Amino acid sequence: MTENAKLANLDLDLRQIMLAQERSMREMQELKEGLNKVLSSVITHADIPEWVDLKQACQLKRLNxxxxxxxxxxxxxxxxxxxxxxxxxxxxVYNRDEVIIPWLSVTSENLLSYLENCGLDKSCLPEKLRKELEAAAKRLDSPVPMEV
Incomplete structure (x- = not known):
């Protein structure tokens, strides 16, 4: 292989590296913008008043x-x-630390356990809802298959 051919290959390799770096920089910028967007929407403990009414609680949980x-x-x-x-x-009103913070993390999957933590039995729920929540809780308990 001649010197010119070696230089041409090196030049081509360098250009490929520069393109890959440029692509990576763009992707990193997009990730940074996405992260900033998420972080700006995060509610911190200090953002929540000590006492919250139901309407405010629904807004905090982003329930429409x-x-x-x-x-x-x-x-x-x-x-x-x-x-x-x-x-x-x-x-x-509800206290931020005792009631609102735990309630914000309640989902369909853990509503039954939250109900029990509040001192209620799941039999107080309508039967159809109870079955749906039990199925959701089972999905949470079942292992998630890992992709290979």
């Missing part, structure tokens, strides 16, 4: 169905139990 939550006790913070509620200025 305030009326649905209001109608069904099992969807409310503390499962609607009076021991988790206080009255402030004529409104029912």
């Amino acid at each position: 169905s305030f009326n649905t939550v209001k109608q069904h006790f099992w969807l409310k913070p503390g499962c609607g139990q009076k021991k988790f509620q206080r009255i402030c200025d004529g409104r029912i």
Whole structure:
């Protein structure tokens, strides 16, 4: 192989490396922008008032169905139990640390265990909902297959 051919190959390799680096830089910039977007939407402990009413709680959890939550006790913070509620200025409010923070992490998969933690039995739920929640909890407990 001649010197010119070797230089041409080196030049080609260098260009490929530069293109790969440029592509990686663009991807890193996109990741950084995505991360900044996520971080700007994260609610921190300090962002939540010490006492929160139901409407504020639904906004914190980004629920659009305030009326649905209001109608069904099992969807409310503390499962609607009076021991988790206080009255402030004529409104029912919930404590951030004792009630709201744990409630924010409740999903369909762990609603039954949250219900039990609040001191309620799952038999208080409508049968159809109870079966759906039990199926969701089983999906959470079952191992997730790993892709190879």
